[in-house]
Amino acid sequence: MTIQINYKNKALYNVSSNLVLFVDEKFNINGLKKHISNSEFLYISDLLKTNNFKKDLLFFEINSKKTIFLVSIKKNLKPSDAESLGAKFHGYLNYEKKKDYFINSDTINSKIENFLGYFLHGLKLKSYEFNIYKSKKKKNSVSINVIGSKNKISSQSQLKFNALEEGVYLTRDLVSEPGNVLHPDEYAKRINSLKKYGLKINIYDEKKLKKLGMNALLGVGQGSIRGSYLVTIEWNGVKNNSKPLAFVGKGVCFDTGGISLKPAKFMEDMTYDMAGSAVVVGLMKNLALRKAKINVVGVVGLVENMPGGNAQRPGDIVKSYSGKTIEILNTDAEGRLVLADALTFTEKKFKPELIVDLATLTGAIIVSLGSEYAGLFSNNEKLSKQLLEAGEKVDEKLWRMPLHKNFDKLIDSKNADMQNINYVGGAGSTTAAQFLQRFILNKTPWAHLDIAGMAFSKYGGALNSGGATGYGVRLLNKLIEDDYE
Numbered sequence: 001m002t003i004q005i006n007y008k009n010k011a012l013y014n015v016s017s018n019l020v021l022f023v024d025e026k027f028n029i030n031g032l033k034k035h036i037s038n039s040e041f042l043y044i045s046d047l048l049k050t051n052n053f054k055k056d057l058l059f060f061e062i063n064s065k066k067t068i069f070l071v072s073i074k075k076n077l078k079p080s081d082a083e084s085l086g087a088k089f090h091g092y093l094n095y096e097k098k099k100d101y102f103i104n105s106d107t108i109n110s111k112i113e114n115f116l117g118y119f120l121h122g123l124k125l126k127s128y129e130f131n132i133y134k135s136k137k138k139k140n141s142v143s144i145n146v147i148g149s150k151n152k153i154s155s156q157s158q159l160k161f162n163a164l165e166e167g168v169y170l171t172r173d174l175v176s177e178p179g180n181v182l183h184p185d186e187y188a189k190r191i192n193s194l195k196k197y198g199l200k201i202n203i204y205d206e207k208k209l210k211k212l213g214m215n216a217l218l219g220v221g222q223g224s225i226r227g228s229y230l231v232t233i234e235w236n237g238v239k240n241n242s243k244p245l246a247f248v249g250k251g252v253c254f255d256t257g258g259i260s261l262k263p264a265k266f267m268e269d270m271t272y273d274m275a276g277s278a279v280v281v282g283l284m285k286n287l288a289l290r291k292a293k294i295n296v297v298g299v300v301g302l303v304e305n306m307p308g309g310n311a312q313r314p315g316d317i318v319k320s321y322s323g324k325t326i327e328i329l330n331t332d333a334e335g336r337l338v339l340a341d342a343l344t345f346t347e348k349k350f351k352p353e354l355i356v357d358l359a360t361l362t363g364a365i366i367v368s369l370g371s372e373y374a375g376l377f378s379n380n381e382k383l384s385k386q387l388l389e390a391g392e393k394v395d396e397k398l399w400r401m402p403l404h405k406n407f408d409k410l411i412d413s414k415n416a417d418m419q420n421i422n423y424v425g426g427a428g429s430t431t432a433a434q435f436l437q438r439f440i441l442n443k444t445p446w447a448h449l450d451i452a453g454m455a456f457s458k459y460g461g462a463l464n465s466g467g468a469t470g471y472g473v474r475l476l477n478k479l480i481e482d483d484y485e
Contacts, residue, residue: 223311
């Protein structure tokens with residue numbers, strides 16, 4: 001469905017159009033007398049006497065053509081709450097019968113700068129649909145017309161909101177694509193097309209990866225007829241030699257588990273196993289569109305984990321890019337192998353100020369945190385605090401999980417430097433993160449975000465209607481905006 005935002009002169013407002021007005025938490029409408037007719041005011045006043053005010057949004061059907069919406073702005077509202085209000089309003093839009101809505105910005109009374117921008121941002125994020133493979137598409141479109149002279153959104157703020165929406169949409173699109181369409185070969189091409197936004201893209205194919213010694217990453221993809229790639233995406237927003245921020249994403253375009261085959265039930269969801277990489281790609285597009293004043297590099301490892309005559313076997317030993325050897329006890333613990341090479345490469349080549357990696361890495365994190373928090377593992381207190389605060393601000397929450405040297409014995413191998421799973425059992429997410437930490441060689445501030453429970457949602461969330469959520473793009477953008485830009 002399409003949401004078209006228009007900024008109009010109040011003189012163009014049609015008295016029979018649907019109207020959105022803002023009130024306080026007690027639904028006091030005395031300040032609305034100049035914005036609606038006397039009969040409408042009396043009608044709504046009478047109905048409000050029977051309301052218990054537990055809702056954030058009320059609507060009143062004045063006649064067959066006109067509905068008046070009252071949106072309650074509570075005290076101490078946060079920007080994320082304003083976004084949630086916009087998303088709730090989306091649920092009241094009648095795409096079949098009512099195509100035009102007028103938001104009167106003069107009725108907004110909020111301490112939040114850019115309240116209207118956040119409200120519309122939430123509305124647009126909630127409106128996202130992935131329907132490109134539907135043969136019969138509903139041509140739903142709605143015009144949201146902003147009227148009034150107060151609370152205008154500056155052109156710079158509009159640019160930032162639009163860039164962020166484009167980044168989230170791209171992430172959701174990529175995660176939603178089926179595995180037969182978005183395999184590693186196609187994915188690398190799509191990333192390469194982002195050059196038009198001013199991003200510098202380098203694609204390392206199998207030949208280059210073999211030369212570099214990225215055998216951990218290559219081992220995951222060797223059972224597939226598709227290629228395996230490492231792609232770097234650079235945004236140079238400041239002309240100096242400052243160290244870039246680095247974001248690394250797991251891009252397993254489809255994960256069968258390999259020889260350690262997954263159960264058939266829900267395997268179709270494994271198209272989502274590249275969500276970490278999609279967050280990095282969406283973030284980089286957002287930074288380029290809004291011309292962020294920062295140097296950032298995104299690195300994604302793209303593979304397909306398939307069983308086959310050339311597939312990696314349990315018991316294989318590979319030498320990673322770092323020089324450390326890994327015994328493969330389970331081929332379904334493949335994401336950490338991709339990230340191992342990507343992390344060391346990122347640290348060595350770009351010498352970044354910090355590294356944040358994202359991955360749908362473990363089912364254990366869903367057991368721990370469900371679909372409310374992503375797991376945060378880090379070697380750095382400052383970076384952890386910044387990420388936690390950014391997550392709270394945009395309602396993409398993180399919960400810090402432990403790392404400790406005592407967990408290392410669970411992934412030590414008798415036959416190699418380490419093994420890729422903990423066969424003793426327990427602490428699945430922590431031992432996976434402990435594994436990754438071994439590939440940060442120079443004590444670079446690093447954080448690992450396990451987003452397995454957050455990357456997609458069967459039932460939808462505050463700002464999404466189910467499916468791919470785009471979780472992580474807004475979180476990392478806020479981290480950059482508040483702490484590094």
